[in-house]
Amino acid sequence: MMRTFRESVVLWGRLMRKIVRVKLLLFFALFQPLLFLLLFSQVFNRLDQLPGFAYDSYLQFLVPSIIALTALNSAFQSGIGMVTDIEDGLLDKFLIAPIRRSSILFGKVMADATRMAMQALVIVGVSLLMGARFETGVLGVGMMIVLAACFGIAWAGLSNVIALRTGNGELTMMIGILITFPVLFLSTSFMPSALLPSWLDTVATFNPITYIVEAVRALVNTGWDWDAIGKAFGVTAGLAVVTFTAATAAFRKVIS
């Protein structure tokens, strides 16, 4: 256990160093969510005047969605990074080291989670500047970040499955975009449940994003909704089991 942790930390350190080292990548990783935050909050600004819109402002409503969207995008970087490491021969370097195979995975997951947490934190900071209020305070923000990172990791499992199966970074990126947008729009991310067409509202209840967004939304706007938080973690755990089982199988196939 200690050993896996030590090995994972070494590999985590490498990935973190890369994030910080490639300044432009860091910039865009943080800038992209802010761009979405600014664009969506301006374009849909007047939605708060619709009857049935129960939030103080569209920004209050939107912040959780941007956190989720960012986690989804960030997750796809994970798979692309995996393909790059394989193509650059770096995975081989890790495989011939006397370390546990699982450490390679854990190190990666830890780095993904760190990146996602950083992104979520920046979104929270900027939305504060834009006038958003966080009902549950610092602890609530902490919970949001943990939720976003956990969900991001579960989703990163999916991106790794696609990346390992296709063996192609570009293709992974394209499939990622293709999946991300419908998944986001077929949820309560951009429109409250009450205002969605009824068929879409039904679809949204089967969409894992809805649960994450709703839990974070409660933390931002109303308070500690343990029922929503519980569901969000439950959905995340279920998703993670599925994606990581598939990712591990795909990983084994590539390294055997």
Added chain:
Amino acid sequence: MPLIEVSELVKIYPGDVQAVNDITFSVEEGEIFGFLGPNGAGKTTTIRILVTLLAPTSGRAVVDGIDVMTNPEEVRKRVGYAAQFIGVDDDLTANENLVLQARLHGLSKTEAGKRSNDLLEILQLTDAAHRRAGTFSGGMRRRLDLGQALAHDPRVLFLDEPTTGLDPQNRRALWTYLRELNERGVTIFLTTQYLEEADALTRRLAIIDQGVIAVEGTPQALKDDLGGDAITVTLAAGMDGSEVDRVAGLIGQYSDAGTARTYDGAVRVFTRDAASRLADVVRALDSAGVHVARLEVSEPTLDDVFLRHTGAKMRVEEVKQRSRMMSARKPR
């Protein structure tokens, strides 16, 4: 006891592609042992089995007394591996790449830093220690990659075509490093498709072609086995196969083996007494009215050895870096 012992090793990839077909060999401690063969001969497959990255279909491979199949982790502690395609992280500095590799092999932060400094010095990369590897030249990247393979001071170093893609100057420099390493006690197993590299570097080599070891020995012994110096008669352009055969018949008797070898419009005899035999060959050709383009006496080369044991000229082709996802699934 040999440091590396391979017996009846077979690797068949999905789709019934037989990459390694029952090979047996061993490498003694302190040797530089080489696999010489063209692309697709089974060199990379063998090396990847030995460094535990690939499971054989059958057979046994033992490194330092440890079976690669049953105890891969112990094998990994003892071997260093530099793949044909360089594996360095371009975003990290030379020092960071080396420290990472040392840390993965269990060295503490301090030890790893010290080890990295030593390696940078040995590989003459000290000045570039804190530059990103992405800015390095081909030769520097090779050296850094070699340094990574040495990070944990392994007993055996496995090098898959270590000089492919290097210019002659860098190639020679790398040979010097490898010899120095060997003198420090590191056993080296390398693969190459360069005859002169096998000749210059290895103490013993095996010629491998189509998954089979054709012959094995010291470079000198293999050349001596051919039977002395070579007299090569190259016929004028445009001569057909029957003319080549006719010439082979004419001069075959002057070979110590009693027959001549033919290839690519040339006929060759090996003899321990080339100086006097040359006159006989010239007379025979002259009286038969053969149009000769060139006549040459040379010491036998590994090229000749390769030709004799595989029936073909050694063909060198450099493969471009391609997706490892593909190479991980398909044989090379």
